[in-house]
């Protein structure tokens with residue numbers, strides 16, 4: 001039960017007049033990888049764009065949550081190439097044989113921010129989306145978005161736009177606008193766990209090489225070695241397959257924590273999870289430093305500003321990608337992203353065996369159609385990132401880095417085209433989006 005559900009006393013706030021602080025063609029809510037890609041692509045396609053973000057940097061899970069390993073990146077040119085070129089030039093990025101990328105989160109922040117600024121995106125940090133303004137057309141019908149309400153140091157403000165992109169990861173904008181959504185596995189409600197990741201420095205690459213994702217040809221081997229190291233020191237972890245990633249110089253990221261069944265829309269439960277997670281991460285690394293010589297000089301430089309949320313709301317769109325689509329390798333006339341990644345469901349409780357499973361799905365390369373990025377219940381709302389319309393299993397596959405970026409790009413191009421031509425996103429001809437995104441999408 002949430003704090004909201006428990007409330008017995010309610011306050012009636014006096015009628016408030018909220019100042020309109022700006023008008024744009026497109027407002028992107030959430031500056032994670034999907035939101036950044038959407039904002040950059042929308043601005044490059046002629047739209048005036050506001051990108052609002054509750055943290056003080058772009059990148060979301062990739063930076064604020066210190067998730068530093070991009071998967072399913074092969075054959076995903078476009079913005080991905082520009083990002084990887086940018087972080088390579090800063091000395092980040094180790095490329096493994098089969099194509100995944102690791103990166104330093106500070107470099108990623110910097111490159112994304114410059115990219116957005118150069119594209120002419122208006123950035124607004126430390127700004128929380130607090131509401132979505134919708135209007136039901138005269139004579140009834142589906143409500144249409146008109147703008148957003150934000151809360152920040154500038155207090156409560158309104159920003160207006162005919163097209164809004166929800167890239168909050170958790171689907172906050174869509175939920176506020178009244179869209180229907182799914183959370184967790186249909187039938188069971190199980191959800192993927194959250195994780196608190198940390199940055200560690202002061203280690204010798206030579207000493208810890210066998211535990212690093214970067215240097216083993218099979219990532220599972222490195223994780224198994226790392227797990228055995230903790231076990232040999234008598235340290236029990238909530239995530240049974242911990243991950244060590246070499247980022248740059250003597251900087252590493254460590255992921256060893258799982259927080260189970262924490263809903264993305266409950267601040268109290270998220271706070272409790274953060275406190276538990278941080279204590280576990282610091283405790284485990286201090287014990288390791290005391291027990292193993294190779295770790296005695298390790299310095300825990302930083303724990304993530306935001307706990308990593310693998311799964312939040314999945315918003316109902318004009319098409320929902322399903323488990324069956326993954327099994328059959330379905331393609332679509334309006335395909336915008338080719339996904340090759342397997343289903344990766346992290347265990348949902350401490351009692352689960354292993355650390356992840358594929359839900360019995362053998363994935364054939366499949367596509368995400370543009371329709372899965374268009375909210376079904378509210379006009380003018382485009383979906384970007386992990387919150388697009390898909391079932392529990394499909395989400396567990398396309399949520400990986402390369403796909404998230406491509407989805408964001410398509411969302412941005414679509415949003416700009418809709419705003420420019422004054423039509424709803426589902427009225428934009430697919431050829432317009434295909435033409436801009438170019439090769440590498442659709443068939």
Ligand SMILES: Cc1cc2nc3c(=O)[nH]c(=O)nc-3n(C[C@H](O)[C@H](O)[C@H](O)COP(=O)(O)OP(=O)(O)OC[C@H]3O[C@@H](n4cnc5c(N)ncnc54)[C@H](O)[C@@H]3O)c2cc1C
Nearest residue numbers: 030032033034054060061071129168169308309385386401
């Ligand atoms: C622990 C963990 C490990 C993972 N491991 C891998 C991996 O190894 N490889 C891989 O490729 N992928 C991995 N992923 C998946 C991948 O990183 C994510 O799916 C991807 O980052 C999602 O991007 P997004 O832009 O959709 O959402 P997010 O990255 O969650 O970004 C959402 C943004 O919106 C902002 N926001 C949210 N609500 C509001 C609001 N109300 N107002 C204003 N701003 C708001 C947030 O601050 C954030 O910046 C992992 C994810 C997690 C959590």
